[in-house]
Amino acid sequence: MPVSAIDYDPFADAAPAQAGGTITQVDHDPFADAGPGAWDAAKDIAQSGLTGLGKGIAHIPSLIGDARDLLSNLSQGLAAYGLEHTGQLPPGKTAADLLADVNKPVPPVDANADPSLLGRVARAADSFAMPNSAQIDRVVQGVTGPYHQPQTEAGLYADAVGQFLPLAAAGGSPLRFGVIPGVASEAAGQATAGTPYEGAARAIAPVLAGGAASFATGPSVEQSMLANATRGVDPQTMQAAQQIMESAAQRGIRLTSAEAIQQPSGGATQMGRVQRLVEGTREGGEIMAPAMAARPGQVAGAVNDTLDRIAPATTQPSVLGMQGQEAAGNAIEGVNGQINQASRPYYQAAETQQIDPHDFAPIATNPAFQASLNRLRANPVLAPQYAHLPDNSIGVIDAVTKDMRARGQALSNAANPGFQPQEAATYGGGARDARDIARDPARGGSGDYDAALQLQRAGRQQFLDPLQAGPLGTMSQTPAVRAQTAALFPSAPLEGAADETSQAIGHLNQQNPAIASALARQHLATAFSEASQNNIPGDNQWGGAKFAAQIAGNPLQRETLNAGLTALPNGAAVAPDVHDLLTALEATGKRQAPGSLTAFNAEDLKNLSEPGSAAALGQALMTLSPGAIWGKASDALTRARLGSRSSALANALLANPEEAFAAIGAAQRAAPVGRAERDLAAALLAGRTGSISQSRP
Structure with missing residues (x-):
C-alpha cells in the first residue's frame, strides 16, 4: 500500500488514518500529551x-x-x-x-x-x-x-x-x-x-x-587531614606503599597506611604526624594501642619464618664454629694447593738443574745459607727428599731459601724470645740474593725456576693473600661463631667488603654447603635478639626497625648483607625475602613515638576532679546560668567530635591495605583543593552575582 509521509514523526503513537488505500501521516508534537505549553x-x-x-x-x-x-x-x-x-x-x-x-x-x-x-x-x-x-x-x-x-x-x-x-x-x-x-x-x-x-x-x-x-x-575533617597529609605524593609512591603494606600483611605484620606511605616517600609526608596525633587521643589510642602492642610478636614471627627459610636452627653453636674454622682453613689450603699445582711442572723441571760453582760461590759462602743448609741436611724428615741433590741444585737452593725466609721472619718478631733483628736481616737478605741468582739464567740460574716463582707470586697476590687477609683468614684462626659472623658481615664494612663476603661464602659453599647458611642465620638471629630486647615499660615495639638498622643501616652494610645472602646456596630466594622483610621492618620505624603523657595526666586529673555528666548538667541548671549550661554542652560536643574523628582516623590507618588506600584515594578526590581555594572560588562567584541581569518578563 503506498505511503505518503507529511513530516513523518517516528514517535507518533496515533493510529494512521486510512483514506483511499493511502496511509497519511500528519504532524505529531511529542510534547502534545503534556499540554499545549509544554513544548x-x-x-x-x-x-x-x-x-x-x-x-x-x-x-x-x-x-x-x-x-x-x-x-x-x-x-x-x-x-x-x-x-x-x-x-x-x-x-x-x-x-x-x-x-x-x-x-x-x-x-x-x-x-x-x-x-x-x-x-x-x-x-x-x-x-x-x-x-x-x-x-x-x-x-x-x-x-x-x-x-x-x-x-x-x-x-x-x-x-x-x-x-x-x-x-x-x-x-x-x-x-x-x-x-x-x-x-x-x-x-x-x-x-x-x-x-x-x-x-x-x-x-x-x-x-x-x-x-x-x-x-x-x-570532605569530612578526617578526609581533609588525610588529603592534606598525602598532598604531593605521586601515584607510583602510593602504589609502592600499598605493596609494602600488603607484603608485610602476608608476613603477619600489621602496618598502618601512614607507616607504609612514609617508607617509600622517605618520610616526606605528614602521615606520620597524623598517626602520632591519633595515637595521642584517648579514643584513637584505644584502637591503636592493641595493634601496636601486638607488633613485637608479629615482627618476631616474621623474622623467625625468614630465618627458617635461610637455614634450620642449630642447637650446637660451638660445633658450628669449629666447622666454620675447618671449612675456612680447608678453603685457604685448597687455593694454595691450586697455586702449587700450577707451578709444580716448572719446579720439577728446574729441580735437578745445577748452578755453576763460580756462580754458586756467593750463595755458598753466606753464613745464613750454610746454617739453613746444615739444618736441612740434618732434618730427619726433609733430608731424605733432597739426599740425591747436590747443594748447588735448584731444588736444594729453593728448600734452603724457604728456611732462611722463615728463620728471618721469626727472628724479626719482637715478641719472640730469640728476637734478633740484625740476624733476621742477614737471613732475609741472603734468601733474596740466593733466589735472584738461582732464577737468572745470565748468572747461571734456571728459567724454569723463574717461571715457577712468578706463578707462585701471581697466584698468592691474586688469590691466596686476599683470602688470608679477608673473612676466611679470620675464620681459619678462631672457632668463635660471633667472630666468624662478624668477619662475614662486618658492622662497619669498608668499600668493597661486599665482594670479599661473596667470595668467602662461595669458597665455604665448596667445602661445606650448609655452613655459610647456618652462619648467616646466626648473624641475623643474634642481631634480632639484641635489637628486640624488652624496654622497661614492656615489649619493644620498635625492635624490628632497630634490627633493620643494625644489620643494614647504611648502604655498605646493606650491600654486604645482600651480597652474602645472594651467594648462599639458596640465595636466589633468600636475598629477596630478607630485602622485603627489612623494608617492612623499616616501615615500622617510621612511626613517631607518642609524646609526653603529661597532657593525658592533666586531662585525667581534670576528669577525676569534675562531676559526672548528669551531675555537671544538674549543677549548671541549679545556677540557672545559660553560659554554664552552654559551656557544658559545648565541652561534651567537643569531646564527642574528637572521639568520633580520632576513632575514624584510627580505623582508617589500621584498615587492610586495599581499604586503607581506597580511603586515602577517596579523601584526595573529595578534597582536591584546600579551603582557601574553595573560599576564593565562592567569592568570585559572589562578585559575579552582583551584576546578573535583573530584567524579567
Missing part, C-alpha cells in the same frame, strides 16, 4: 540556559569590575540605611530614595565638552575603566542582537544557573558552585523582586547556599 516551556528552558551559559562565559573578563560594583553597592546600601536609622536623612527621604539618586545613570562624557588636560585624562580613565557585566552585555548584544529573555519561571532559573556554570570549575564542582548558587540567587531575587533588597539578595544568597553545599557535600 514552549522546554524550548524556553533550553534557550535560557544556553543564553545564561553564554553570558557567564562573556562575563569572565568582568569579574573585577563586578566585584568592584558589588562592594560599592553594598557599602552604599549600608551607609544609606545607617543614615536612615540614625535619622540623618532629610524629612520624607528614605534610604531607597537616596540609593536611587546615587545610582542614577551618568550621561557619557562628551568628547568635545572639556578639551582641557583634566578632561582628556577623565575621558581616558573612563575608556580604560574595568568593565562590568552590564557593559559587556551591551557590547555583545550590539553584535549578536538582544539576549533571549526567559518567558517562564523555569527559564529564569536556567538562565541564572547558566551564568554560574563557567566559573564553577574554579571551585571544582558544577553542583556546589554552579547549580546550587544559581538557583539560590534566582530564588532570592524573585522573593525580593521590586524591593531595594533585590540586588543584595541576589549577591548574598548564592554565597550562603554555595557555602552550605560546599560544607555539606565537601
Whole structure:
C-alpha cells in the first residue's frame, strides 16, 4: 500500500488514518500529551540556559569590575540605611530614595565638552575603566542582537544557573558552585523582586547556599587531614606503599597506611604526624594501642619464618664454629694447593738443574745459607727428599731459601724470645740474593725456576693473600661463631667488603654447603635478639626497625648483607625475602613515638576532679546560668567530635591495605583543593552575582 509521509514523526503513537488505500501521516508534537505549553516551556528552558551559559562565559573578563560594583553597592546600601536609622536623612527621604539618586545613570562624557588636560585624562580613565557585566552585555548584544529573555519561571532559573556554570570549575564542582548558587540567587531575587533588597539578595544568597553545599557535600575533617597529609605524593609512591603494606600483611605484620606511605616517600609526608596525633587521643589510642602492642610478636614471627627459610636452627653453636674454622682453613689450603699445582711442572723441571760453582760461590759462602743448609741436611724428615741433590741444585737452593725466609721472619718478631733483628736481616737478605741468582739464567740460574716463582707470586697476590687477609683468614684462626659472623658481615664494612663476603661464602659453599647458611642465620638471629630486647615499660615495639638498622643501616652494610645472602646456596630466594622483610621492618620505624603523657595526666586529673555528666548538667541548671549550661554542652560536643574523628582516623590507618588506600584515594578526590581555594572560588562567584541581569518578563 503506498505511503505518503507529511513530516513523518517516528514517535507518533496515533493510529494512521486510512483514506483511499493511502496511509497519511500528519504532524505529531511529542510534547502534545503534556499540554499545549509544554513544548514552549522546554524550548524556553533550553534557550535560557544556553543564553545564561553564554553570558557567564562573556562575563569572565568582568569579574573585577563586578566585584568592584558589588562592594560599592553594598557599602552604599549600608551607609544609606545607617543614615536612615540614625535619622540623618532629610524629612520624607528614605534610604531607597537616596540609593536611587546615587545610582542614577551618568550621561557619557562628551568628547568635545572639556578639551582641557583634566578632561582628556577623565575621558581616558573612563575608556580604560574595568568593565562590568552590564557593559559587556551591551557590547555583545550590539553584535549578536538582544539576549533571549526567559518567558517562564523555569527559564529564569536556567538562565541564572547558566551564568554560574563557567566559573564553577574554579571551585571544582558544577553542583556546589554552579547549580546550587544559581538557583539560590534566582530564588532570592524573585522573593525580593521590586524591593531595594533585590540586588543584595541576589549577591548574598548564592554565597550562603554555595557555602552550605560546599560544607555539606565537601570532605569530612578526617578526609581533609588525610588529603592534606598525602598532598604531593605521586601515584607510583602510593602504589609502592600499598605493596609494602600488603607484603608485610602476608608476613603477619600489621602496618598502618601512614607507616607504609612514609617508607617509600622517605618520610616526606605528614602521615606520620597524623598517626602520632591519633595515637595521642584517648579514643584513637584505644584502637591503636592493641595493634601496636601486638607488633613485637608479629615482627618476631616474621623474622623467625625468614630465618627458617635461610637455614634450620642449630642447637650446637660451638660445633658450628669449629666447622666454620675447618671449612675456612680447608678453603685457604685448597687455593694454595691450586697455586702449587700450577707451578709444580716448572719446579720439577728446574729441580735437578745445577748452578755453576763460580756462580754458586756467593750463595755458598753466606753464613745464613750454610746454617739453613746444615739444618736441612740434618732434618730427619726433609733430608731424605733432597739426599740425591747436590747443594748447588735448584731444588736444594729453593728448600734452603724457604728456611732462611722463615728463620728471618721469626727472628724479626719482637715478641719472640730469640728476637734478633740484625740476624733476621742477614737471613732475609741472603734468601733474596740466593733466589735472584738461582732464577737468572745470565748468572747461571734456571728459567724454569723463574717461571715457577712468578706463578707462585701471581697466584698468592691474586688469590691466596686476599683470602688470608679477608673473612676466611679470620675464620681459619678462631672457632668463635660471633667472630666468624662478624668477619662475614662486618658492622662497619669498608668499600668493597661486599665482594670479599661473596667470595668467602662461595669458597665455604665448596667445602661445606650448609655452613655459610647456618652462619648467616646466626648473624641475623643474634642481631634480632639484641635489637628486640624488652624496654622497661614492656615489649619493644620498635625492635624490628632497630634490627633493620643494625644489620643494614647504611648502604655498605646493606650491600654486604645482600651480597652474602645472594651467594648462599639458596640465595636466589633468600636475598629477596630478607630485602622485603627489612623494608617492612623499616616501615615500622617510621612511626613517631607518642609524646609526653603529661597532657593525658592533666586531662585525667581534670576528669577525676569534675562531676559526672548528669551531675555537671544538674549543677549548671541549679545556677540557672545559660553560659554554664552552654559551656557544658559545648565541652561534651567537643569531646564527642574528637572521639568520633580520632576513632575514624584510627580505623582508617589500621584498615587492610586495599581499604586503607581506597580511603586515602577517596579523601584526595573529595578534597582536591584546600579551603582557601574553595573560599576564593565562592567569592568570585559572589562578585559575579552582583551584576546578573535583573530584567524579567
